[in-house]
Amino acid sequence: MDFSREAAQSLSFTALCSVSECVQRQYHFINERKTWTEAQRYCREKYTDLATVDHMNDMNELKKSVNYGGVQFVWIGLQKTGRDEWQWSSGEAALYLNWATGQPEGRDDCAMMFNGTFEDLPCSDARHFICNNTNTGLIFVNQLKSWRDAQNYCRQNHIDLVSVRNQNESEQVEQLINIVVGTTNSPKSQVWINLFRVRDSWQWSDQSNSIFRYWDTGEPTNSGGGENCTAVNAQGKWFDVSCINQYSFVCHEDKLIVIRENLTWSEALRYCRQNHVDLVSVHSEEIQRRVMNVVKRASTAAVWLETVCYQNWAPGNGTSEEDCEDAVRSGAVQSGGDQRWISRPEHDKLNFICSRY
Structure with missing residues (x-):
């Protein structure tokens, strides 16, 4: 893999797919009142699953599919599960986690790499970082930024913050740091990577990695406890409600x-x-x-x-x-x-x- 220092001229960001390309699911509105579990069973038997939504293109397609005449809410496939895990921001599960001794401490939600191992830090801390670029390989950025600002910078100017998903990718990052910094012990060699902690207690029925959410203002509330399922109103906004309520629902069929x-x-x-x-x-x-x-x-x-x-x-x-x-x-x-x-x-x-x- 080729390595390079950060170029002064930034690259323009280009969408990777058109709207029609990105809509990869077909939504089916079922105007029958069922509990969330009953709706899930129906969708799995007839289609793929209760509706998953990846982004606003999906949300707009789902809204088009629903006939809201006399319907207050419709079920989608998001349910509370108590999820708490580390993953790459691309949505991939983190199967290679080379934590340093005593890490992660459990308090913080963003990860840096230092001396070949991972450490968790507050996302607001400022660190140097490495971007991935399809054409030029790994790019060491000699700027101090928070994790989110570093991620935004990489996405706007390259592809994304670097992912370190196996030993080979770990060695490539260490090699770049040695070339640019000259040592792995300098504070400059503490670099943000694309790993972050998902403290999201909500999971899609089809086990999708989608982290898209479109909650109404103030939601989810868990009012009175036990509001563990998700319904959508006519404006497309999401609410947490009791799973034993009976609503119409939307299934999706994967393309x-x-x-x-x-x-x-x-x-x-x-x-x-x-x-x-x-x-x-x-x-x-x-x-x-x-x-x-x-x-x-x-x-x-x-x-x-x-x-x-x-x-x-x-x-x-x-x-x-x-x-x-x-x-x-x-x-x-x-x-x-x-x-x-x-x-x-x-x-x-x-x-x-x-x-x-």
Whole structure:
């Protein structure tokens, strides 16, 4: 991986997908009054699950699907679970956590890397930081910023704060610090990474990593206790309510579907084109997040994909940018771990992901 110092000229931020591309779910309004659990069961039997919402594009699509005539609230798939965990801000679960001795202390919500290990700090602390850039690799930024300001800076000028998801990525960060700072013991070598603590007691029914929330002012209130499920009003605002209330509800149908049959890559491609639309093609960060959510349902360690021009290859896998010009190329994504792309012989038999759009 190439390393570089921060350039003076900032890069412009470009959206990774159009509105039509980013809406990857189809919403179905069910005008039957059920408890949250009954609605969840219905959606899982008929569609994919109770509605998950990733961003405002999804929220707007959900609102369009609902006929609010005489309906006060509709259920969506958000429920209180007591979640408290560390994750990468891309939404990936943090499976590699190389904490220093005695860390994390449990008080703070943002992580820095120092001497190859992680420490938790108040997010308001000022530290140097490292950005990831698809073209130039890792960028050491010689500025002191809070974790949130550092994240915003990286997202506006590069891709994101650096993620350290395995030993190989850890060594790359340490190598850059040694090149730029000259030592790993300097205060300047204490750098923010993309890891933060989610103290969010709410979880989506389909186990999606979406951290999008659209609560009404003052919500959630847990008024009287036991308000552990989420309903949406006609304005699209969210309220916490008792799960035993009976409301109409919204199901979603993923436009990506995991097929739990073991086929070669060519067989998987043929299956998707005959029964759906195509093997999934990952060409944006948004679709990569969708793939990461649905691939957990696979029964094989890796899952077939089609053309993959949004680069997320595991170290030692993948190929060059020029190959994105090829009409069709095979690839696989890990169903566990950090869900990176890997190369597999096309005669291997794996589960696969079809696109319905």
